[in-house]
Amino acid sequence: MKTHRNTKARFVFLLPAAVWVLTFTIFPLVYSLYLSVHKVETKMNVSREKVPMLDASGNPVLDAKGNPRTKIKINREKISTWTNIGFTNFKRLAEDPQVHSAIKVTSIFVLVAVPSQLVLGILLALLFNQRLWARSFLRAVMLLPIFATPLAVGYLFFTIFYEEGGPLGFLGVPFLSHPDWALFSVILVDIWQWTPFCFLVFLAALQGIPNELMEAAKMESKSKWGLFANIIFPMLTPTIVIVLLLRLAEAIKLFDIPFALTGGGPGVATQSMSFLAFRTGLRYFDLGYASAMSYCLLIIVMIIVTLFFRKLRQSYA
Amino acid sequence: MVGAFWYGDIVPNGYAFPIDDFMTTGEYPQWSYDSMPQSLKTLHTWEGVGYGVLNDGDGQVLYYRRDALANPEWRADFKKEYGYSMPVPPKTWQQMLDISNYFNGKNWDSNDPDPDSGTVLHLKVGEQGHYHFQSLSASFAITPGPELDQHHNVYWFDPTNMKPLINSPGHVAALEFLQELHKTGPSAQVGWSLGEAWDYFLRGKSVFVFSWGDVGSLCQDTSRSKIQGVCASSILPSSDTYYDHKDKKFVKTTNPVKVGNTTGGSWHGVISNYSANPEATYSLLSLMAIKPASIWLAQNGWTGVDPGFTYQFLEPQGEAGLGEYLDAGWSEADVKDYLKAYYETFFADTFLPYLRIPGSFEYWDILDKNLSATMSGEISPKQALDNTAKTWEQITDRLGRDQQLGYYQSAIGYK
Amino acid sequence: MAEVKLRGVKKSFDEVEVIHGVDLEIKDQEFVVFVGPSGCGKSTLLRMIAGLEDITAGEIYIGDTYVNDLHPADRGAAMVFQSYALYPHMSVRENIGFGLKLNKVPKAEIQRKVDEAAKILKIEELLDRRPAQLSGGQRQRVAIGRTIVREPSVFLFDEPLSNLDAALRVQMRMELEKLHANLNTTMIYVTHDQVEAMTMADRIFILNDGYVEQVGTPLELYRRPANIFVAGFIGSPKMNFLSVKVLEINGQQITLQLPGEDQMQLHRENINFRVGDILTLGIRPEHFELEQSKECFLSATVDMIERLGNETYIYANDASDNLLTVVGDGELDVSSKEKIKIHFTTDHCHLFGRDDQSIQ
Numbered sequence A: 001m002k003t004h005r006n007t008k009a010r011f012v013f014l015l016p017a018a019v020w021v022l023t024f025t026i027f028p029l030v031y032s033l034y035l036s037v038h039k040v041e042t043k044m045n046v047s048r049e050k051v052p053m054l055d056a057s058g059n060p061v062l063d064a065k066g067n068p069r070t071k072i073k074i075n076r077e078k079i080s081t082w083t084n085i086g087f088t089n090f091k092r093l094a095e096d097p098q099v100h101s102a103i104k105v106t107s108i109f110v111l112v113a114v115p116s117q118l119v120l121g122i123l124l125a126l127l128f129n130q131r132l133w134a135r136s137f138l139r140a141v142m143l144l145p146i147f148a149t150p151l152a153v154g155y156l157f158f159t160i161f162y163e164e165g166g167p168l169g170f171l172g173v174p175f176l177s178h179p180d181w182a183l184f185s186v187i188l189v190d191i192w193q194w195t196p197f198c199f200l201v202f203l204a205a206l207q208g209i210p211n212e213l214m215e216a217a218k219m220e221s222k223s224k225w226g227l228f229a230n231i232i233f234p235m236l237t238p239t240i241v242i243v244l245l246l247r248l249a250e251a252i253k254l255f256d257i258p259f260a261l262t263g264g265g266p267g268v269a270t271q272s273m274s275f276l277a278f279r280t281g282l283r284y285f286d287l288g289y290a291s292a293m294s295y296c297l298l299i300i301v302m303i304i305v306t307l308f309f310r311k312l313r314q315s316y317a
Numbered sequence B: 001m002v003g004a005f006w007y008g009d010i011v012p013n014g015y016a017f018p019i020d021d022f023m024t025t026g027e028y029p030q031w032s033y034d035s036m037p038q039s040l041k042t043l044h045t046w047e048g049v050g051y052g053v054l055n056d057g058d059g060q061v062l063y064y065r066r067d068a069l070a071n072p073e074w075r076a077d078f079k080k081e082y083g084y085s086m087p088v089p090p091k092t093w094q095q096m097l098d099i100s101n102y103f104n105g106k107n108w109d110s111n112d113p114d115p116d117s118g119t120v121l122h123l124k125v126g127e128q129g130h131y132h133f134q135s136l137s138a139s140f141a142i143t144p145g146p147e148l149d150q151h152h153n154v155y156w157f158d159p160t161n162m163k164p165l166i167n168s169p170g171h172v173a174a175l176e177f178l179q180e181l182h183k184t185g186p187s188a189q190v191g192w193s194l195g196e197a198w199d200y201f202l203r204g205k206s207v208f209v210f211s212w213g214d215v216g217s218l219c220q221d222t223s224r225s226k227i228q229g230v231c232a233s234s235i236l237p238s239s240d241t242y243y244d245h246k247d248k249k250f251v252k253t254t255n256p257v258k259v260g261n262t263t264g265g266s267w268h269g270v271i272s273n274y275s276a277n278p279e280a281t282y283s284l285l286s287l288m289a290i291k292p293a294s295i296w297l298a299q300n301g302w303t304g305v306d307p308g309f310t311y312q313f314l315e316p317q318g319e320a321g322l323g324e325y326l327d328a329g330w331s332e333a334d335v336k337d338y339l340k341a342y343y344e345t346f347f348a349d350t351f352l353p354y355l356r357i358p359g360s361f362e363y364w365d366i367l368d369k370n371l372s373a374t375m376s377g378e379i380s381p382k383q384a385l386d387n388t389a390k391t392w393e394q395i396t397d398r399l400g401r402d403q404q405l406g407y408y409q410s411a412i413g414y415k
Numbered sequence C: 001m002a003e004v005k006l007r008g009v010k011k012s013f014d015e016v017e018v019i020h021g022v023d024l025e026i027k028d029q030e031f032v033v034f035v036g037p038s039g040c041g042k043s044t045l046l047r048m049i050a051g052l053e054d055i056t057a058g059e060i061y062i063g064d065t066y067v068n069d070l071h072p073a074d075r076g077a078a079m080v081f082q083s084y085a086l087y088p089h090m091s092v093r094e095n096i097g098f099g100l101k102l103n104k105v106p107k108a109e110i111q112r113k114v115d116e117a118a119k120i121l122k123i124e125e126l127l128d129r130r131p132a133q134l135s136g137g138q139r140q141r142v143a144i145g146r147t148i149v150r151e152p153s154v155f156l157f158d159e160p161l162s163n164l165d166a167a168l169r170v171q172m173r174m175e176l177e178k179l180h181a182n183l184n185t186t187m188i189y190v191t192h193d194q195v196e197a198m199t200m201a202d203r204i205f206i207l208n209d210g211y212v213e214q215v216g217t218p219l220e221l222y223r224r225p226a227n228i229f230v231a232g233f234i235g236s237p238k239m240n241f242l243s244v245k246v247l248e249i250n251g252q253q254i255t256l257q258l259p260g261e262d263q264m265q266l267h268r269e270n271i272n273f274r275v276g277d278i279l280t281l282g283i284r285p286e287h288f289e290l291e292q293s294k295e296c297f298l299s300a301t302v303d304m305i306e307r308l309g310n311e312t313y314i315y316a317n318d319a320s321d322n323l324l325t326v327v328g329d330g331e332l333d334v335s336s337k338e339k340i341k342i343h344f345t346t347d348h349c350h351l352f353g354r355d356d357q358s359i360q
Ligand SMILES: Nc1ncnc2c1ncn2[C@@H]1O[C@H](COP(=O)(O)OP(=O)(O)OP(=O)(O)O)[C@@H](O)[C@H]1O
Pocket: C013, C018, C036, C037, C038, C039, C040, C041, C042, C043, C044, C045, C191, C192
């Protein structure tokens, strides 16, 4: 009897969360999968009729001659036809040069930006973990980029990379007008924005390593590299895996920086997968194809995440 | 507010509310499609039914520095170098390129001590780069003729089968030309949108910019512009060589026809069928369309509204008096040029047809990305336009070739 | 194998000086214990020897080497930490062999040394485990093993037993002593537990507030504490202290007024006080007796009795309401509120002057 009541109570308490997940996670997933294998054509049948014009309290509005005025009421009937087109959209993915280019752009971005952020984050964390002049001030400055909105960061760097008289103009570097440089600039901005996050987490992890442990190691060897490779790095590994995972999942979704900085250009040199999906879905209104792209992206992220969690679980076991 | 290129996506699907009935009741501020050139009127209607309320007329004209081109020393030097005297304004794109080349890298403008450029372009991907190409390439790629038929006065697709024309030799030649022109400006402009390019011209850094009407009125805003009074304008030059689609060859001409354009969105109000109060919406939109509001909008650059309507043009072509513009702070020389340039652009005999079919934006966007890739040196012009044509075929097939062909024919008036 | 010398060693953290000039010499193969109350600077001193703290002033020698500027790993010292400081991601074997591995000792030799140490410490069957899978005592052994394999000339221990339970502590204490006997290496051992100090040390260094109060063998310190601090610190239960007034000085014979009516006579060679001065008399609880009458006695009232079985602690108030502790045998017949006479001999009396120093 009692357990029965318990299950019921549990169910009641879980319900809001379940509804939340169903509405905002599962439903969009299923819907977009459905969308990706269909062609949707929406037509509207419209008819108009004249109806009496009423004021706020429901009385008829009269014209200058005292006759009741009319207004037009629009009757709409929306007709959506969903035609199953199988995996056409997924086949298109395989053949679409824009998709290939976007995958390339996204991959280069992820493979350069994320490791750079991690390495820089660790180096900075090591630096700040020591006694350092004006440490807390510098640390606060270091963390500022975290608080900036990515979109705003994109626009900010647009002015910084401005080639005609911008602050870096004297370098003569075609930051945004050359395809390779443009991708590099996007990567640079992402590094600028996200290294502090990695730094912060690694610093916390470093400070979590007991002092006596480091001292014990220090008494055994004076090789700084040896200590880093054998003590610090292994002890940071779980943190590194988590940060790597977070950054990978986030970086694969790269969108806002190209959106604000380069518009995906020049050409498609900085058009990422998400950016392409965005343009396809919300600019071309080719929702089915955009869903297919998003699914493709989702699957890639899922594979990576799964691999990582497996690795993580192993390292904890 | 919609761009004219949306019509193909919103009207056939039943999203737009026809306004012809409202226009005749006399209960609303009175304006008329007759105040528009035919070229703009077309953009406000779909298959003979009116949907759009007059607001902004878009089209690109050429702006040039009156002072630089008039300077006798430069003129003499130019003649020595190029063997002909500098025409003002240039009649052909090729002349304009010579002039642009000539001035590029020289410090001909005294606003700063640095060298200045020839032509500034706004080429940022996803923004207005492809519009440059449209207006420029029109006179390279359109075969002029008295009638619109399969080969004449067409630009986008073959009106008999929807095969893209965008990679025709004329289009390719135009893109190659645009690359040359790009070399006479700052290389950073590959990543520039309107603001950066206009600002460059307004600061006196380039001889030429070809763009929308905003530039003409921004020239008059002395808080941003250093060139009021020397900001001249004209209809866009034409190419001295065009491609003949019928005979499949280039034709060189000494007196190319002027080609008008309505390049841009000609952004204006269309009432949605979701409107609860179409009457009120229409009332507001037409209030903004009548002369007092409209002329004020056209005179002020920051509004983004450009001239195109009879009451904005000077007498005798239009109804506006010069005094109104002078009162609004315009330089007389500038405004005369400006309104003449727009008049010629909108009333030209040969015209760049406007792409108004379902998916217009997607077609353009593909073009835009490929253009941008060309301008940044990634791929060749031929390759870019071939890619574009290939993708356009896929879009057409996806959206339905017959349907697209029908809309295309009616949009350009092919019979 | 080396001796350790400190000359005028001082340590300040920022502006605060916590070690005020320590001079000490530790002989080769000696087992010395630094003992003192919490915060007195024992760990700091040890860590300076280890090289984990900068030396503000003074000189430290290990053997004949001046080590002030040497890296901790180069000083020939190995340390066992209170928290053991084992590397959690390494097996026991790796933990013990870590220092050797980093110092590029051949694998076979590492293996041999680790096995040897494991045998000494009886942890052979634990070699493949991770620290998290060990008990506290086992971890302690691993930490010691890690120091043994490095064959240091000085072992440093910072309260290595304080995380263990009482029984284990006793056992480990003896094992450490054996280890010392086996290895014959200089060992410096920090603790605040005077029992550990008394049982293990060849010599004890008593620290207080950044000063060395007294140095000596455990029995020397017990028998002849140099001042009130040492007298109170060594010995358990704590020594009783009474305020006494000098009534008469007759050559080297002095008469003291005990609390209440009682008086006593004492022989001292070093008369550095005058009649009327108030001095401190110290007598250990185990030197008080209730039954046998001795040369001197005190009157008191029993306040509380604690019976431990083998002995009895009696807490009694003297005439000035000073609480005295008496240790008697387990069967002692005494009851609360009872008036008692506490007997003692002058041999067991420690007399301290107004400067707290012992008067001989
Ligand atoms: N890093 C430090 N910064 C500032 N003061 C310190 C630091 N380390 C120790 N001290 C101070 O130095 C004094 C001696 O500390 P130490 O750790 O040597 O004491 P200890 O004798 O080992 O005490 P315990 O028995 O509690 O371990 C204390 O007053 C302590 O507060």
